[in-house]
Amino acid sequence: MSPARLPARRTAAYLTGILALASAATGCGNGTGAASSAGKATSITALDYYTDETEHAQWGALLAACGKTAGVTVEQTSVPGAALIPKVLQQASSRTLPDLLMLDNPDLQEIAQTGALTPLDQYGIDSSGFAKGILSAGTYEGKVYGLAPDVSTVALFYNKDMLAEAGVAVPRTWDELKSAAAKLTRPGRYGMAVDANATFEGTWQFLPFLWSNGGDEMELDTPQAAQALQLWVDLVKSGSMSKSVLNWTQADVHDQFAAGRTAMMINGPWRIAALNKDQSLHWGVAPIPVPIAGQTPVMPLGGEVWAVPQNASRDRQVKAAKVLACLNDPANMLASAEEHFTVPSRSAVAAQYAEQVPSAAAFVDSVNLARARTGELGVDWPKAATGIYTAIQSALTGEQTPEEALKHAQQIATGS
Structure with a gap:
């Protein structure tokens, strides 16, 4: 899940994970119902x-x-996150797109629109069992164009x-969050940390x-939206959260937490691998606090x-679809979820994963909705x-009130 482009989620030795993934892959069926001209495509290209x-x-x-299950060699090319969409748009214009394309889920609509x-x-790919939000992320004008493994x-x-x-x-x-953050704050340590930088991560x-809180991107200048932004403003004004959150990335927030400079943080499951390396760090994970007790948090999908x-080439398309x-x-x-500390996209598989990896349970519950x-x-x-x-940025610096900032x-x- 990648908001702008999430940092790489694991840097530890990976040979065991690769072997596990390869072993799992050899058991795949063809996954498609389309016929292809046998033997035409011996390789396909993939871009991520x-x-x-x-x-x-x-x-x-x-x-x-x-x-291998599709009978082709996959030639993988990787480009920096910021360069992917410009490259894809250029390739679409010149009709040189790869056979298989990975996209950050919020970018799918833009590319499908072209x-x-x-x-x-059309390839008979099985999209059953995926959580509603996951299918929505891969859908444009009622058609599924993309699926996420995790x-x-x-x-x-x-x-x-x-x-x-x-x-x-x-x-x-x-x-409770404001109260807890205040009690946990002391010299050299903040109670709470978020990524509030001027990017899609923020x-x-x-x-x-x-x-x-009932706010909505369709109408940002509402009391519900202002109340949510006021919460972050209050945390900074009270000293429970550092003003530096205005510049922190999610990686920076993690570093602050791992170093003991913040007692709580908002972050993703891709941080679990690094947290597990420090045996002296005793941490837990819980759903993000909600406005009123008993509510279910509404989460974004990454x-x-x-x-x-x-x-x-229809044959190349069919082979790519099989992959x-x-x-x-x-x-x-x-x-893949076990290797990357993410959540399987099919609900039944996610439930199995939560049993195997208890620290991921909060994420599994949130992904379902x-x-x-x-x-x-x-x-x-x-x-x-x-x-x-x-x-x-405007509200946390005090340049504008939450109401003024959200009106802007x-x-x-x-675009008005």
Whole structure:
């Protein structure tokens, strides 16, 4: 899940994981109902943004194994996250798109709108069992164009020792969050940390607070949205949260937490691998606090989808679709989630994963009800996202009140 482009999620030794993924892949069926001209395509191309050496190798191994089931060699190319969409748009214009394409899920609508992608139902790919939000993220104008093997969202990480020492319970509501953060704050340590920077990551982290309070990207200048932003303002003004959150990335937030400089943080499951390395760090994970006790948090959906672009060769499309189906095979979903500390996209597989990895349970529960960021605005989502992070910056610096900042955000979102 990648809000703007999440940092690489694992840097540890990965040979065991690669072997596990490859082993799982060899059990895939063809996953498609379309016929192809046997023997025509011996290789296909795949494009993604997994430039981290470990991540590139992990996905490369799985692509190779799934290619074997389709009878082709997969030639993988990875480009930096910021370069992917410009490259894809250029390739679409010149008709040089790869056979298999990975996209951050909020970008799928923009690419599908150009006509560059093919609906997956024409290949007979099984899209049953996926959570509603996950299918929504891969859908454009009623057709499924992309599927994600695994997904993510965010949750509240907390330092168990610090909470116990301060006599603080894990906060479940906004009032409890403010109270807990204040009690946990002391010289050299803040109670709470978020990523509030001026990128889509800042928007991504704010969405659970906005949505859970009834706010909506369709209309940002509402009391519900202002109340959510006021919560973050109050945390900074009270000294419970550092003003530096205005510049922190999610990686920076993690570093602050791991170093003991914040007792709680908002972050994603991809951080679990690094947290597990420090045996002296006793941490837990819980749902993001909600405005009122008993509410269910409304979470944003992260993760990358795989799609089959338009291609002059029907045989290459069919082979690419077989690889895509293999990537989304339940066994591969589970193996990939275990390797990346993400959540399998099929609900039944996710439930199995939660039993195997208890620290991921909060994420599994949240993903089941998570919303796609493009679910309401479609291709116009980036404008709203820009308005939101601009409002966060203005309000947290004190330049504008939350109401003023969100009024401006609405103007950015609508282009008025």
